[in-house]
Amino acid sequence: MKKLVVLTGAGVSAESGISTFRDNNGLWEQYKVEDVASIEGWCRNPALMTRFYNERRMQLPSVQPNDAHRILAQLEQKYDVTIITQNVDNLHERAGSSRIIHLHGELMKVTSSLSPNDPRYIRTLGEDELEVRMGQTAPDGSQLRPFIVWFGEAVPQIEPAIIETSRADVFLVIGTSLNVYPAAGLLNYVPDGTPIYLIDPKPVTVNSANGFTHIQKGASEGMREFAAMNI
Secondary structure (H helix, E strand, O other), rough: OEEEEEEOHHHHHHHHOOOOOOOOOHHHOOOHHHHEEEHHHHHHHHHHHHHHHHHHHHHHOOOOOOHHHHHHHHHHHHEEEEEOOOOOOOOOHHHHHEEEEEOOOOEEEEEEOOOOOOOOOEEEEOOOOOOOOOOOOOOOOOOEEEEEHHHHHOOOHHHHHHHHHOOOOEEEEEEOOOOOHHHHHHHOOOOOOOEEEEEOOOOOOOOOOOEEEEEEEHHHHHHHHHHHOOO
């Protein structure tokens, strides 16, 4: 069974109605990056960031996986699939994918402000716990914070992602501009000769010695075309 490694970005979740950060009318036009997506922002105003991620989390029950998510899950019947996602939602899980590496954290999880990557303090919230309050603490006594990787913080899951990428027989990129590092750097670890496919409706520049096949369509339509290929 061939190993398919998939890198997904905001364009996949956008089709389900989740607001993206970088597109027109995206979240970056409503909030300053440094206020809601940096460790400095958390230190400066944890109440604002807690409210911001509460709003993102409370949106999740109203959105559903789209065809791109579902087709990726179905491809596990044909491939050994690993999904590396820059998204923090749980739509890949809800669609049925079984092996997912979240590079930028997970919206449905909270953790310690003092030791955010300590597994003892990482907890998945229940459906009745979508709103975190100031004063709610982790077992070490610190304020609960979102289990999200912010600007200025290390990306602990990049090493497992590199290992998976280096084993790929097929590498697929969906819905990402490949402008965010270290995720964009994963292309450097795709083995020589491995075919790379990129699904995005916009023109995308890819720096890869392997070359790539650009399916210039939205995530769901592009996934339907990819799934129909005899790779």
